[in-house]
Amino acid sequence: MRGQLKVAMSRAKYAAMGAAVGAAVGGAISRNAASTGGGVGALVGAIVGEKRASAVELADKIKERT
Template sequence: MKARIKRVMCRSRYAAMGAALGAAVGAVFGRNAASTGGAVGALIGATAADTRDTASSFFEEATETEFNPLSNSDDEPN
């Protein structure tokens, strides 16, 4: 449960930052563009958070896996 709450909070934080950035850029062009920019920024922020979470869990799993050595140290070089 704790991991799920942490993931949701991370996603909402990224969505909020994306919305703020999108609204700021959109405000340069007008009020309607600010609204649209905020919505698009929130979608991009939430997607970035999901991608970051997926990638970090993948790398975490990969570092925990023990790999077999490709060669033994006793082998003589060619």
């Protein structure tokens, strides 16, 4: 249960950062691009957060073996 919570929090954190960056970049172009950039940035951020949390868990499991 704790591992699932850690993955969810990581995904949410990176999704928020990705949305902010995407919206900022899109906002430099137009208002519609800001909305699209925010959505795409959130999606990319969530994927990065998922992969990062999974990699950290794997590294922790390997450390426990040795």
